[in-house]
Amino acid sequence: MLHEPAVPVEKDHAIAKKTKLGVIMFFVYTLIYAGFVVIGLTDPELMGLEVIGGQNLAIIYGFGLIILAIVMGFIYNYFCTRFEDKMNNNSTT
Amino acid sequence: MIYEVSNLAIIIFVIIVAFVLGLSFYFARKTKSSKSYYAAGGTIHWGVNGIAFAGDYLSAASFLGICGMIAFSGYDGFLYSIGFLAGWVVALFLVAEPLKRLGKYTFADALDAKFNSQSIKLAASISTLVVSIFYLIPQMVGAGDLVVPLLGLPHWMGVVIVGSIVIFIVATAGMTSTTYVQFIKGGLLVIFSTVLTIYVLQHGLTLTPENYHKFAEVEAVVTNDTIVTIPDSSYHVESTVVAGKMIFVKLNTDEYSPWFKVNTTDGHTLLEEVLSTTVTSNGEKLFNGSPQSAGKFFQVGHLSKIIVDGKEVDKTGPVGPFEFIKTLENSEVVRFTKKSFTDGEDHVTVWYQNLTSGKAVMEPGLKYKLSKASGATTWDKLNFLSLMLALFLGTSALPHILIRYYTVPNQRAARKSTIVAIAAIGFFYMLTLFMGLGAMVNGVLDVESSNMSGPLLAKAFGVSLFAIISAIAFATVLGTVSGLIIASSGAIAHDFIDNYLKVPMTDKGKVLAGKYSALAVGVFAIILGILFKGMNVSFLVGLAFAVAASANLPAILFLLFWRKTTAKGIAWSVIVGIVSSIGIILFSPSMWDRYGLIASDAPIPLDNPGIISIPLSVITLVVISLLTQKDNATKDFDR
Numbered sequence: 210m211l212h213e214p215a216v217p218v219e220k221d222h223a224i225a226k227k228t229k230l231g232v233i234m235f236f237v238y239t240l241i242y243a244g245f246v247v248i249g250l251t252d253p254e255l256m257g258l259e260v261i262g263g264q265n266l267a268i269i270y271g272f273g274l275i276i277l278a279i280v281m282g283f284i285y286n287y288f289c290t291r292f293e294d295k296m297n298n299n300s301t302t
Numbered sequence: 303m304i305y306e307v308s309n310l311a312i313i314i315f316v317i318i319v320a321f322v323l324g325l326s327f328y329f330a331r332k333t334k335s336s337k338s339y340y341a342a343g344g345t346i347h348w349g350v351n352g353i354a355f356a357g358d359y360l361s362a363a364s365f366l367g368i369c370g371m372i373a374f375s376g377y378d379g380f381l382y383s384i385g386f387l388a389g390w391v392v393a394l395f396l397v398a399e400p401l402k403r404l405g406k407y408t409f410a411d412a413l414d415a416k417f418n419s420q421s422i423k424l425a426a427s428i429s430t431l432v433v434s435i436f437y438l439i440p441q442m443v444g445a446g447d448l449v450v451p452l453l454g455l456p457h458w459m460g461v462v463i464v465g466s467i468v469i470f471i472v473a474t475a476g477m478t479s480t481t482y483v484q485f486i487k488g489g490l491l492v493i494f495s496t497v498l499t500i501y502v503l504q505h506g507l508t509l510t511p512e513n514y515h516k517f518a519e520v521e522a523v524v525t526n527d528t529i530v531t532i533p534d535s536s537y538h539v540e541s542t543v544v545a546g547k548m549i550f551v552k553l554n555t556d557e558y559s560p561w562f563k564v565n566t567t568d569g570h571t572l573l574e575e576v577l578s579t580t581v582t583s584n585g586e587k588l589f590n591g592s593p594q595s596a597g598k599f600f601q602v603g604h605l606s607k608i609i610v611d612g613k614e615v616d617k618t619g620p621v622g623p624f625e626f627i628k629t630l631e632n633s634e635v636v637r638f639t640k641k642s643f644t645d646g647e648d649h650v651t652v653w654y655q656n657l658t659s660g661k662a663v664m665e666p667g668l669k670y671k672l673s674k675a676s677g678a679t680t681w682d683k684l685n686f687l688s689l690m691l692a693l694f695l696g697t698s699a700l701p702h703i704l705i706r707y708y709t710v711p712n713q714r715a716a717r718k719s720t721i722v723a724i725a726a727i728g729f730f731y732m733l734t735l736f737m738g739l740g741a742m743v744n745g746v747l748d749v750e751s752s753n754m755s756g757p758l759l760a761k762a763f764g765v766s767l768f769a770i771i772s773a774i775a776f777a778t779v780l781g782t783v784s785g786l787i788i789a790s791s792g793a794i795a796h797d798f799i800d801n802y803l804k805v806p807m808t809d810k811g812k813v814l815a816g817k818y819s820a821l822a823v824g825v826f827a828i829i830l831g832i833l834f835k836g837m838n839v840s841f842l843v844g845l846a847f848a849v850a851a852s853a854n855l856p857a858i859l860f861l862l863f864w865r866k867t868t869a870k871g872i873a874w875s876v877i878v879g880i881v882s883s884i885g886i887i888l889f890s891p892s893m894w895d896r897y898g899l900i901a902s903d904a905p906i907p908l909d910n911p912g913i914i915s916i917p918l919s920v921i922t923l924v925v926i927s928l929l930t931q932k933d934n935a936t937k938d939f940d941r
Contacts, residue, residue, distance in 0.1 A: 221713060224399075231395035232863075238391045239694075245384070246690045250683050253672035256665040263628040267377055267665040271384050275728045278391050282721040285395065289717060 223292035230292075234285055241277065245270050307454035311769035315452060318773045319467060322483050322780060329479040346481055348715035352722020354481045355706055357488025359386075359697075359723065360730055361437070361782035362444030362753070363843035365491060365775055368731075369759075370752030370839075372738020373603065374637070376663035378670050379738055382844070383731035385693025389847075390727065392855075393698035394720045400862050402707045402716040408789070409701040410797040413857055413876075419869035420802060425876040427797035429853040430701040432880055434790045434823075435830070436846035437702070438783065440839040442831025445779040447753045447839075451761075452772045458832045464776075465828035468783045472791065472820040476813075477709055480784040487781040490774045492726055495733045498756075498771060501763045502740035503626055507608050507633065508617035511745030512762070515600035517655065520553070520573040524566060532573070543650070545643040550576070550652060552591070552645065558598055559591030563654045576654040577602065577638065577749055583647035601758065603747040606657060607634035623736065630739060631664040637742070638749050653749045663742070681907040689844060692912035696847025699854035702782075702789035753839050783827065791819035844910060845887055852915035853879035856923050864927075868934050871927030879919035886911035 248255050248266070256267040346354070364386065371379030404415040410426030442461050449460030471479050522532050530542055530551050540559060541552040549564040551573060562573035577599065580588040589599035608615050609632040618629055638653040662668060670686045671678040697703065707716045741747060741755040746762045748754050757775055761768035795815035799805050807815060834842075853876050860867045860875075886906050887893060894904035908914065 221403075227399065231399075235391065235395040238388070238395070242388050242391075242690075242694060246687060249666055249672055249686060249690075253666060257661055262624055263631075264624060265631065265661075265664060268627055271377075271380055272732060274384050275387050275731055278387055279725050279728045281391070282394055282724045286717060286721050290714070293714060 220297075221293065222296040223289070226292045226296070227289045230285065230288055234281055238278065238281060242274060245274060307451075308765045308769055310765055311452050311772055314769045314773040315776060318777050321486075322467065322471065322777070325479055325482055327474065329474070329482070345711060346709040348710055348719040349722055350481065350485050351706060351710050351715070351719035353488045353726055354484040354709075355488075355703070355719060355723035356492065356726040356730070357484030357486070357778075357781040358706060358785040359703060359727055359782075360488060360491055360778060361843065362441050362775070362779050363839050364730070364734070365495070365756055365778055366444050366447070366753040367440070367839035367843065368734045369738045369741060369756035370754070371669070372735060373741035373747055373755035373759075374752050375669035376635075376658075376739070376742070377665050378668050380735050381666065381670070381690070382693065383734050385690055386697065387724070387728050387731050388694050389697025390720065390724045392695060393703070394717070394724065396862070397698040397704075397858060398707060398716045398720045399713040401704060401858070402710070402713045407705065407708055407796055408792040409704045409854065410793065410801070412704070413854075413861060413872060414801075414869075416861070417869035417872070419873065421873035422869050422876075423797055423802040425873040426854075426857075427793040427802065429876050429880055430793035430797065431790055432884070433699075433701055433846060433850045433853065434786045434793070435826070436849055437700070437843065438786050438790075438823075438827045439830050439834050440842040440846075441779050441783045441786070442827055443834050443842075444753055444839050445776065445783075446831060446835060447751055448757070448772060448776050448779070451754065451757065452769075452776065457835050461828055461831035464779055464783060465824050465831065468780055468787055468827075469821055469824035471780070471784050472787045472824070473817040476816065477705075477788055480781075480788055481706075481709060483777070483784055484781040487774065487777040488726065491778055492730050494767075494771055494774055495730055495737065498760055498763070498767065499623075499733045499736045499740075501767065502736050502744075502759070503623060504620045505740075505744070505763070506618040506621045507605060507626070507629055507743060509605055509608060510616070511604055511743075514604060514745040515602070517575040518560075518562075519575070520562065522551075522564065522571045522573045524549075524564060524571050530564060530571075530573075541645050543643050543645050545641055548641065548654075550641075550643070550650075558596065560598075561591070561650065561652050563652070574655060576652045578650055578652045579750070580645075580651075581649045601746050601748060602636075602638050602653070603742050604636050604745050605630075605633055605743045606636050609633050626736065626739070627664065629660075630743070631660045633660040634658070635660060635663055635743060637668075638747070640749070663739075684913055685909050688848070688908060688910040688913035691916065692844065692848035692851050692910055695851035695855050695912070695916065699850040699858065700847075701793070701850075701854070702785040705789055705792065706785075787820050787823050787827070790823040791816045794819035794823070848887075848910050848912040848915065849880065849883045851912055852883040852919050853877075856916070856920045860920075860923050860927070866927050866931060866934070867923065868927045868930045870930045870933060871923045871925075874926045875919045875923035878922040879915060882918045883911040883915035886914060 258266045260266050260269045368379055368382050401412050404412040409430055410423055413426045414422040445464035446457035446460035449455045471483060520532060520537055522530050524530055528544055530539055538554040539551050540554045543550050550561050552559055552561050561576050561578040563576050565572050565574055578590055592598040610618060610629055635658045637656045637658050639656040640653050642651045666672055667676055671682040672686060710716050710719055737756055741759040744762050746758040757772045760771035799815055800812060856875050857872045889904060889906045890909050891901035891904040892909050895901040
């Protein structure tokens with residue numbers, strides 16, 4: 210094959226589980242992101258509604274989307290690492 | 303605007319540039335192979351790569367563009383921060399690890415990994431070049447904007463300086479030096495943006511920013527709707543212009559000839575001074591009726607009312623981040639709105655005061671019309687949807703970002719470096735709201751260049767901070783342009799010359815081809831940066847995202863997740879994505895305006911093409927793949 214990776218890639222037995230988890234988490238985040246866009250399109254006045262601590266929905270939702278991406282990233286990494294440690298170590302022993 | 307050049311700013315700028323060049327010299331000695339040139343040998347630590355991702359991604363659009371857009375349009379600018387960051391979710395959950403498994407040096411390698419198809423190689427190399435060049439233009443324009451206040455040089459010199467330094471960085475040591483330049487710049491940008499935000503919060507909110515120009519108000523009488531007379535004999539009306547529903551008058555004073563806006567309330571008329579530029583029939587440009595050197599063109603943006611706990615106050619003192627937002631939302635901001643008209647043979651542009659409630663600033667709507675009350679049409683809503691779609695799907699389709707996955711040793715490192723990037727970039731994007739709003743109310747805005755809002759905010763807190771922030775902003779451009787030129791040189795030398803044309807080359811020859819390609823793209827970028835002076839940085843980057851999301855993302859995702867995808871399906875979807883997205887952009891209202899035509903006459907009333915071009919690319923891929931299934935029957939894929 211002409212396009213082999215720049216460095217050799219080890220055999221990974223956790224690909225299927227990681228892919229499934231990634232797709233699920235992608236859809237969860239996409240749904241929440243879509244909610245933000247839909248509110249903007251259908252009921253933009255709702256964005257000015259005070260939600261918590263004097264902050265409106267636009268601020269809470271906007272900051273929430275950023276923080277959620279970071280938190281979901283850490284969760285995804287935690288589970289992927291566990292899958293890799295478990296499945297790749299099992300296969301070599 | 304006239305900027306005073308700071309010696310400290312020049313010294314810090316020179317130190318950063320010297321450091322970057324030294325780094326390139328150091329790594330140049332180690333760059334002997336194409337693996338080292340294009341992928342830094344695949345040996346970069348995931349932590350370094352993660353911050354380098356941030357350095358690569360947080361371009362002029364993020365620091366200069368978003369801060370400027372928030373400073374001028376409030377929350378609507380922050381939509382870019384949200385969309386730009388959300389795009390990384392697609393990269394992490396769907397693209398990072400598979401791409402690392404599939405690719406070698408470039409995006410085209412990954413796309414072509416299963417097919418070894420000539421049409422994919424050609425389509426992907428064209429796509430990489432087109433997207434990278436779309437992205438390069440605003441970076442170079444931003445570099446030119448920065449050197450004006452930083453070094454006191456003309457715009458074109460800034461473009462030439464950035465282009466020359468970047469060609470040197472890339473052509474000497476390729477991806478290794480690019481990685482460390484991006485790492486250092488990414489780290490510095492996040493740290494000093496935090497410092498600037500702390501300054502904003504410590505300073506709090508005030509009705510009277512330091513050294514702020516007090517805009518004059520003059521009593522007047524209006525008769526027959528448009529005849530303006532002034533009781534005060536020290537003013538003389540030179541000219542009266544009706545522009546839409548507004549009336550502007552040019553007054554003559556002893557010192558200069560500013561324009562005023564006529565405000566009539568309950569039969570009482572007050573003239574309110576505006577900012578103006580006038581291009582006279584002989585080509586001379588006047589600022590508030592005076593030559594630029596007279597210094598009559600002021601920095602603006604202030605609060606007209608501050609409400610804390612239901613009471614009006616003059617200033618707040620230091621505030622916390624949420625208190626800052628809450629107080630601003632309850633207060634009243636003076637923004638400056640642009641209006642152009644002709645006065646005889648003179649072309650006049652004015653920026654008049656526009657009282658805006660803090661509530662309107664802190665929710666979507668000032669830039670993107672969404673509510674019925676603001677007169678939003680279906681096309682306005684589609685524009686918003688299209689932008690949010692392009693930002694979400696564009697990140698993981700940017701070739702200069704994707705190639706960074708090949709610089710780390712394995713898939714786990716690719717994933718971890720993406721998470722470091724999301725954390726650093728997400729934190730930075732949260733800061734953009736405070737920096738942008740800080741610029742909006744602290745009397746620092748240059749109405750002619752929203753891009754300078756962040757650095758000018760820093761200047762309000764001291765020349766040292768301005769010098770450091772500006773030098774980092776300049777390094778920001780260096781880091782991103784380096785990544786773009788590496789991606790472009792890979793598309794030309796590796797994808798097109800080596801893989802598509804199959805020109806026989808030794809490994810040393812491949813490195814040389816990459817360096818010559820970098821030189822050619824660099825020179826081309828310099829020319830574009832000079833030609834496109836004055837274009838909005840964030841707007842152009844938004845378009846680059848739309849082109850990337852249309853041309854590349856359907857191909858990547860279907861390759862990974864749909865077994866029936868064929869080589870022809872991928873190649874055609876890439877081409878349809880490029881042609882449809884660029885076609886829509888060329889016939890959009892913004893481009894019509896740029897051609898000097900009436901924006902509302904544009905054949906396609908969409909500014910961002912994603913809502914049409916992304917589905918079109920997907921449909922093309924599916925239909926062509928289904929029609930060419932027999933191609934896959936002859937191949938044995940390991941899926």
